[in-house]
Amino acid sequence: MMRLARAIAISAVLFAGSAYADTCSSVEALGYINVTRPLSLAYLEEQSQYWSTSCSALKPECIIFPKTTEEVSTVVKLLYNSTEKFAVKSGGHNPNNGFASVDGAPLIVTEHLDQSDLDPATGIVDVGPGNRLDGISAKLQGTGWTFVGGRIGNTGVGGLVLGGGLSYMSTQYGWAASSVLEYTVVLANGTIAKVSKDSYPDFFKALKGGGNNFGIVTNYRLQAYRQANIWGGNLVFLRTPDKDTKLLKAVRDWTEYNTDDKASVIVTAERANLNVVDSWIIFLFYDGPSPPAGLFKNFTDVGPTLNTCRERTYADLMAFSNWVVVKGSVVQIATETIPLPSAENKVKVMDALHAHWRNVSSTTLAVPGIVASIAWQPFPKKIAEQAKRLSPDLIDADDDVDKIIIEMNYSFIPQTEYNRMADTMETTYSGVRNRVVGWQADGTLPDTYLPVFMNYGFYRQDYFGRLKPQSRALAKRVAESVDPTGFFRDRTGGWRP
Template identity: 30%
Template sequence: MARAALQVLAGFTLLFCSASASQDHAVCNHIKSQLGNDIVSPTESTYEALSTENWSQTVWAKPSCIIQPTNADQLSHVVSTVVDWGVEFAVRSGGHSVVPGAANINGGVLIDLANFNTVEYNADQQVAVVGSGLRWKEVYTSLDQYNVTVVGGRVLDVGVGGLTLGGGLSYLADLYGLVCDNVVNYEVVTANGTIVNANAESNPDLFWALKGGANNFGVVTKFTLKTYDIHDAWGGVRVYSLDALPALFEALYQYQSVANKDPYANIMLQAFPTNASIGAILNIVYLKPEQEPEAFAPFRNITPLADLTKLQTLTELMLAAPVPELTRVNWFSASFTNDKEVFDKVADLVSKSPELDDLTNLTAGSLAFGWQPISSSAVLAGQAHGGNTLGLQPVNQTWLVLDVGWWSPDDDELAHNYTSSIINKVNDVTKSKGHYLDYIFMNDAAADQPVIEHYGAKSVAKLKKTAKKYDPDGVFQDLASGGFKLP
């Protein structure tokens, strides 16, 4: 009886999978008959490159087709058709996310926003309308001719869409808030194919929800961003040996503990405790063309192995930042407030934990940590712009990210577990000392970190209410199930 039941169950499973695949291909063929060359199927020469365009191999996938709409009307048709047919889908902006399913999909339909690729600058209104398929390098270089910039990503290969909808950390944050705080309008295709604008006057609940609410409400086609008269800057990277880490952490603590931090000064410490040949890298940014400003005085007596700081444009400065070439990638995020004892304990954990040896023993295994100082002024600036979903506290804090890389798919689980163990130890220390912050930065979070749940009960309730209004059937929870979903 048991064997017969299993055979019946297996038969139903095969039938369901076959029917699902057939439905996927049917909707792909249906849309292709209407949109033509904007649909890429697995038999076409460009399919392999497009299906593996995502940054980390851990999120490469095989969609039944890849659809590249060229305007909001086409996208509206694609979304409403896919939803009507009940086919699962994913949406890709730049494909930098390491969260499986967030920007690619096995089976189903991948909606690739690459053709939403224009930047329109309006000098009178001091805004730029930016296509959601762009990467930040393209945005900045387009605006350089006008000597303005936007509050955008620090890694130029990252897509505009994912970073902005996740909150977005910028070198301009202390002045103007996070990336999401500087959006003045979203053009959005909702689950039923309706094209709406969300801003402070029109659909203000959706406008608020998209400031950190990720892909839970619709597909954003354009972001209208505030622009600022920042062009020339000073800074770059300084490279140190791992032996300099204690002095660098001491300087970081001094830098983050000043009563009135210079909002034009920005810094991030990256170190590779598993790779002494790379050592530690200090990213230094000053948003004015002034050399060696006083804000960076704590670092002056630490001698670097190489100093690449200079006067240059902000875009040039970010272009020069090193981005490691890794095969398989994951990352984890944690947040805590400033305290010398906590600094020292967390510094020991991220540079000396035994899990680092375990990671090194994986094929091409490595770990880097990023120490990202966040000033209270960044949170206050966001509140002044109308607030966001994130539930941030206006205090000086650190957003820590652990970046792990490895080579073999066989090591996926081990790499995840070793790195998760370190981040759990960090959280245990900060909780025990009363400096833990109940916030996980989405853009640096692992798939199993409960990001939106940590925005706070009030924010979550408001997000759910908004989702019920604009997506009553839960399309972006069920059919587009990848990414950070509402709890």
């Protein structure tokens, strides 16, 4: 009877048409889906959960909190019969305005789609987009299974997996998306589809790196993997020019020579107002209680001021990592992918790119609250090999050349600086790109495919334009098939094929 009553209510609202011109009122009229309006505590709390205050400053007309796939379907049907813009939010870690945030229109938040249903015999787990990585790791703690997630606990599952998802365990298992076995997707017309490699192979591939172009994913059926305690933490170095040279050499050499797939590093440099902070922070990870002796010697020999690495649970590492989220700031993130230079060309390439970053970031150090960072993230051939082994994806990274994914971040307090800092960000990443293209042309670097990694992409970067033409064509073909009216293309933010 409850289902029948809801069906009648939905039909009545849809039939009313223009009488319910806005989706917020239409959903409220149904009476069973949670809707909050401005000034309510739930609304204010949810708006505070974005990583960037520029996203929090966009004020949705209402925030809708569906609890089931069917409720998401109902909301989408109502939106489909309107002309409103909208946004969908998982964890709110994407700082690009309008991608997971919206002004004056409905915001769908997946917070209550937080299922984590594990089959302890097979390790297959159903994960909802309302989970954050620290939450899902805590739920799996003690089961003997882990998921291939990201590196910062506060990150939402939805955006991470749809963008591909780079993990500490990527050399073992590829992208986070590589372990998805099936997606539950609400399409533009409200239809609910189960998408797997067998049911819809092109759609399945397009969802792995295709972002929010095809529907709202309400469940990720993932293959989890066996895991006991791990080892990890940070090394902190006070910056000197000598340490710059040594740590850039260390991450270059590591990317080429490391053969232990259980090990992972991220090498970051951080600067804050007027160089009050000027440091290196290295993230180390080993998928086991202790790394082999000397495995991370390249980094520890440089002489860290602080070392927090120890045996711990994966859940503890995820929770510990949240210190990197700078609360109360505008955040801008961009990325570039570079081929690994030879040892002979390390100074010409990596030292020059790092000097470029320091030169540009120096122009920002008087901006209130500024924190500028660059992360050098090894992307050895093994990651691409494992991704191809497990499941085809839209990124389709080649396994011919070792690479490094560079992440560039600026966080700052005044929102009035947003456009000026966006120009500075463009100068930062385009300077990297232009140098790399030049070095590829003169033979300093290999001429290889270098996609933009979606999870770190800046809104001005051409994500789909940097994919292989066949990948972009597949994404466009799938989008036109499952969303022929351009519902997601035209009415919500994101990159479009």
